[in-house]
Amino acid sequence: MTPQPPYLAIAAEIARRIRSGALVPGDRVPSTRAITREWGVAMATATKALAALRRQGLVRPEPGVGTVVAAPPADRSAAAAHLTRERIVAAAIELADAEGLGALTMRRLATVLSVSTTALYRHVPGKGELVRLMTDAVCAELPLGPVPADWRTGLERGARWLRGVYTRHRWMAHAMAGFMRPVAAPHAMAYTEWILAALRSTPMTAGQKLHSHLTIFAYVQGVGMADDLEEQARQETGLSGDEWMEKNEPRFDAIQSAGSYPLLNALTEEGGFVLDLESLFEFGLRRTLDGIAVMIGETSA
């Protein structure tokens, strides 16, 4: 896919000027204000374009001057000398955090690390395995803490921990989608072990414990994926959720008048009702825990 959001098109054009030598290191690139004039875009889009260039290491902010063309990266062999699996994984996480899993390509990652694309394959067998390594590294970031005595506190804290991981690294929901079965990722498996420990003192069967864990896991997964996609859309269009709704309003109006969805209309038109994924998360978690409590009540009765 090459959808070419406006901010990327602008960044690409400025990058071309740098590569062509029209702009040399130290030169000022167009300011955000200059970009809004030259391309006729909003300030937010201009800011995004410069941010993208900064992430690529092509420009840097020079205090008191503006954004200038950065010096070419340190020579490659020096960078390659201390290339390690850890450095690769850390850079990949940073890239995915900033621009999503879709922007993580072996080629871009190599550029960020000032290394040839092929050098990565000396430390990592391929992209699939790289994502697995990233996933596990992220699961190791924040400790789960001691296992609470109460099962409900345990499930709740575990779910919030996972949700926290996903808000810090939105791509994680996509990366973990296949983790319902055990995978070769020690820290991700430690999470499952922690949850099972939290359920130790309940009268549930082994199957019920695993199902309870996976029910919550699937739910957090679903919320996380929606979150990731929304953040992506925000980044790519440079629009907030509200602005996006406003822009697509005619489209929705056409559908609504054609199909007539009175209840859905009432919900959105009543106004004031904005879907907040964090509230949704809390709502669904509470319902699920209540449902498990009902089951435990039945089981022990």
Added chain:
Amino acid sequence: MTPQPPYLAIAAEIARRIRSGALVPGDRVPSTRAITREWGVAMATATKALAALRRQGLVRPEPGVGTVVAAPPADRSAAAAHLTRERIVAAAIELADAEGLGALTMRRLATVLSVSTTALYRHVPGKGELVRLMTDAVCAELPLGPVPADWRTGLERGARWLRGVYTRHRWMAHAMAGFMRPVAAPHAMAYTEWILAALRSTPMTAGQKLHSHLTIFAYVQGVGMADDLEEQARQETGLSGDEWMEKNEPRFDAIQSAGSYPLLNALTEEGGFVLDLESLFEFGLRRTLDGIAVMIGETSA
């Protein structure tokens, strides 16, 4: 990514023989037995290789003879003549059903339709929009039926309907991940409207109704994505879940002995415990509905 599962490598080699003219229309391609001998693979892999070629239209089964090279496709201009958006969407759904969303490329889709890749862009603005059209078409396949009077029956039937859609078209969970906000897909929105109608007679607030709907939606989403990835893995490796576990056992053993996950080990080693996503789905649905029932009890008290 070009992981090249064995069955695809074999299919590619046979396809090359056809293209090179070594095999002409009507010739028999290697039988499954011949493939197992020539490449030293299992019967399942050989079958998959021939199935892949059949899907590509390169070979066809000739009763009483075996699998033979198919005649080259009908001439393109004839096919292009009655190219419509509906035909494109239907072919895309078939392709995604058979090999997953990852195998759906504009180029392959064009080949299947005996049309140039660029002809597709006359009927569909791009791949993103194509997937949206596929999603909506699939939502229209099976009617939801009348809205039940009882809220719980409604939510349950709605969830099972969605789960049914996902089991018939596993890629749908991925395609719908962004559908928590209203999207320009009339039939997908009709589902939300149906759920809201089912909750009409409950004492819930508008927010609680939407949250209840989305809690179940997120959950079905999470289960569906796991399902899709597992099916994908099965297809690509040509192994069943059990065979896969067996193959990766040394890897797990290493992790388990290193990190020690006693509870997880007990669960898998006890044996007999096989995770079935359909049982999981039923379990989690019941818990969530119970939790919502608790809330309704509280609300109306």
Added chain:
DNA sequence: ACCTGAACACCGTTCAAGT
């Protein structure tokens, strides 16, 4: 031993040229 350049077999999308 370790890294690189060039190559292979792909992508989605655009656009001038054909019928």
Added chain:
DNA sequence: ACCTGAACACCGTTCAAGT
């Protein structure tokens, strides 16, 4: 008017050649 071929700017991965 409608479709195609060639091109552009990408992918992941491999492998012979370099240092």
